[in-house]
Amino acid sequence: MFNTDQHNSPNNFMLDIEALGNTPNGVITSIGIVQFIPTTGECLDEFKINIKVQSSLKAGMVIDASNLEWLLNQSKACQNAMFEQAIDISDAISEFRSWVYKIDTKRNFYWYANGVNFDFGLLRDCFCIVDKKRNPYIPWKPGN
Numbered sequence: 001m002f003n004t005d006q007h008n009s010p011n012n013f014m015l016d017i018e019a020l021g022n023t024p025n026g027v028i029t030s031i032g033i034v035q036f037i038p039t040t041g042e043c044l045d046e047f048k049i050n051i052k053v054q055s056s057l058k059a060g061m062v063i064d065a066s067n068l069e070w071l072l073n074q075s076k077a078c079q080n081a082m083f084e085q086a087i088d089i090s091d092a093i094s095e096f097r098s099w100v101y102k103i104d105t106k107r108n109f110y111w112y113a114n115g116v117n118f119d120f121g122l123l124r125d126c127f128c129i130v131d132k133k134r135n136p137y138i139p140w141k142p143g144n
Contacts, residue, residue: 010044012036015113017122021064025125027056029082047099050086059089059129093130100139
């Protein structure tokens with residue numbers, strides 16, 4: 001059923017993760033989000049942050065060889081863009097949460113991503129590692 005409240009809401013987010021791992025605890029190299037209204041396609045805001053690979057490795061995240069091989073086969077411009085102005089993983093998660101929560105303190109969000117297991121899964125694993133909690137607070141609900 002078409003939910004017009006959701007589709008007219010400014011609290012719709014498209015999440016995109018770039019990573020050097022596609023397994024649990026894979027190294028995330030960037031987080032990108034677009035806030036939008038589905039019925040109009042209007043982009044309201046966006047967030048992008050690059051993450052230092054070394055800080056992710058220190059936190060306990062892992063690199064998958066096939067993802068690293070994929071990156072090495074990309075153009076130098078693509079490789080460089082992935083690492084420009086990168087910050088530590090804990091700072092990136094803090095900035096991510098701050099950006100999302102400034103939009104709606106009620107946390108009534110609608111999320112979209114490339115499958116439940118990839119983007120949401122990697123980011124949830126990252127929250128667990130950074131927060132040192134098995135069940136950290138995340139700004140989306142399963143199936144949302």
